[in-house]
Amino acid sequence: MWFLFKPRRCPTIAAAATSSISKDGDCAAFLPWLRSKAGTCISSVLSLGTSAFGRSLFASEPIQEGDCLMQVPYHVLTQDKLPQQxxxxxxxxxxxxxxxxxxxxxxxxxxxxxxxxxxxxxxxxxxxxxxxxxxxxxxxxxxxxxxxxxxxxxxxxxxxxxxxxxxxxxxxxxxxxxxxxxxxxxxxxxxxxxxxxxTPRGLSLIPFADFLNHDGVSGSVLLYDEQKDVCEIVADRNYAVGEQVMLRYGKYSNATLALNFGFTLSINRYDQALIRIDMPVKDPLYKYKLDIWQKHSLPISEDMYSSSDATCFVIKEVRSSRRKRMGIPQILRAFFRVFCAMSHEELEEMVMEAAESDGRLARYPLKNMEREIHAHRCLLLHFDNTIQCHSTAIEQLEIVDDPASRSMHPFRKEMAKELLIGELRVLQSAQAWVSNYCETIQSSE
Known part of the structure; x- marks a missing residue:
């Protein structure tokens, strides 16, 4: 039986497909040591070298798509190797x-x-x-x-x-x-x-396999063959001699990569951003809005979570203005329809409209187009404020003599820029979609 390993984290920054390789004594000695420890050949097509990105694996001979890159017997570091005492x-x-x-x-x-x-x-x-x-x-x-x-x-x-x-x-x-x-x-x-x-045996450190760097579009992943008791990786494409071999850790945003792996990508298709909405507790209608929201809301999903003082929504890049709600959670738009209401009558109308469909509050556009536009204008305001905060932070990072920027580790400074720029791109795409939505409604009236 095969098991797909979920990589928890990996150590080095993602590299380009090719990278200059150099070898040192440690690299030359490592693979023979591991082969001796495992009692078998680990890989006949990979060599360990040092690139600009740290320890990396390179093709030592031509590799074809479908070739087995490595087989690492399950001699790994796991917590069960801790002394019993x-x-x-x-x-x-x-x-x-x-x-x-x-x-x-x-x-x-x-x-x-x-x-x-x-x-x-x-x-x-x-x-x-x-x-x-x-x-x-x-x-x-x-x-x-x-x-x-x-x-x-x-x-x-x-x-x-x-x-x-x-x-x-x-x-x-x-x-x-x-x-x-x-x-x-x-x-x-x-x-x-x-x-x-x-892994099926718990959290594990797997030597050699963890030298592979991340490629967000790679189809190669680490698998566990239960019968052979080995960790195995299969090539997803052809590699020339000297080319760095990579795999995909997962479909991770720069935020996740920065937090867990210690690197970011200059362009990351999986980037996402967060819209944080401070709960309007001073609103006279707040308790009523919250009550009907909780009674008639859409199912809570991974796109939304709440804290004691705010509600947060995760958004992804909107890649096409023609694909409705692509990247903008439906629950986010529903939230603004409810919490931008200005009277009990508006809220009661939403409840009635919800009853005519599936009972979920504000899931569909409001029949009153003026209120629909007002809710989305409020959403646009939140996008504008978040975009401005990101833009200001990016500008600060680019000021050479700024005290905070100057004291920051150069590599982490670059990570911060790529993280914020990626989120800014997502926010701007969502802002453009909502703006276009409002203009479309107004022109159709």
């Missing part, structure tokens, strides 16, 4: 990423005595890691208008909580782990979250 002390609130990070810290502490020393030595150093968990507050503040800002803050806080829970374990087993501080733990967690794969 440590596993029994781990609190229930410790996640799989943190547990695997503890194992990685132990192997790092062993240095050359580790059975995994060549692999541990091949991992990126702390200053080569750019997962947003490792960004300082000033760097994160640059992207505070991004869809990923809140999640990045939460991820940093979660790491702090897990470290506090693990601190007694690190102190008790200092002879196995060394002296571990918060920075060490966050670095190890970032390595795990950027490289590990979710």
């Amino acid at each position: 440590i596993r029994t002390l781990l609190a229930h609130g410790i996640g799989d990423t943190a547990k695997l990070a503890v194992l990685l810290i132990m192997e790092q502490h062993l240095e050359l005595e580790s059975r995994w020393a060549p692999y541990i030595k091949s991992l990126p150093t702390k200053d080569q890691m750019h997962n947003m968990m490792l960004w300082d507050p000033n760097e994160l503040n640059i992207v505070k208008n991004s869809s990923i800002y809140d999640e990045a803050i939460e991820k940093k806080e979660q790491a702090r909580k897990e470290f506090s829970a693990l601190k007694p374990v690190f102190d008790h087993f200092a002879h196995l782990c060394g002296e571990v501080n918060l920075g060490d733990f966050m670095y190890a967690s970032a390595l795990v979250s950027s490289r590990a794969w979710q």
Whole structure:
């Protein structure tokens, strides 16, 4: 039976299809070590080299579409390799990423005595890691208008909580782990979250396979052959000798890539943006609007989530003005129809109109076109404000002598720009669609 591996994270920035390759002693020694450890050939068509993007895999001979690129026997690092005395002390609130990070810290502490020393030595150093968990507050503040800002803050806080829970374990087993501080733990967690794969055996670090860089349009993915007990990757296209071989981590936006993988793409077809709407609690009709919204709303989907003070909607790029609501969630338009209402009568009419169809409130355009236009003009205002915030942040990044921009790590600065520019493109496409919608309605009256 075959299993599709879901890559949790990977370490290096996505590269172009070709890249100059250089080899060093570590690269030359790594694959023979892994072959010896596995007791079998890992790959006869790939070689490990160093490119501008870090450790990378290259075609060592011509590769045809459908060829098996590698077969890695299931000799991997998983949390079940933790010593039993440590596993029994781990609190229930410790996640799989943190547990695997503890194992990685132990192997790092062993240095050359580790059975995994060549692999541990091949991992990126702390200053080569750019997962947003490792960004300082000033760097994160640059992207505070991004869809990923809140999640990045939460991820940093979660790491702090897990470290506090693990601190007694690190102190008790200092002879196995060394002296571990918060920075060490966050670095190890970032390595795990950027490289590990979710497999049938749990979260796993798979040497050699995790040197593959990301190509958003690649059809190659990591599979697990249960009968052979190997991880396998098949080429989705032809590769010439010396060409960098890549696979797709997933259909991820730049926000997800920045948070979990530590890189972004200059053009990302999967980019998305967030519309945050502060709840209008001072509106005299607020409680009534909220009540009927909850009673007659569209089903909550991944396009919407609520916090204590705001409602957020995820939008994707609108690629064609002729394809209605492409990229603009139906639930977002319904929300504005309801919360832009100015009287009980308007709301009661919406309830009546909903009863005439499937009972879902404001799912379809309002019969009163003036109110329909008003609701979408309010939506446009939110787009305008969000676009302005993104544009201002991008301009700040481009000011050479700006204190915040100047102090930011150059690579992370470029990541922030690509992240914000991608979201800006999505917002502008949605803004154009809604504007065209309003103009079309007005011209038809």
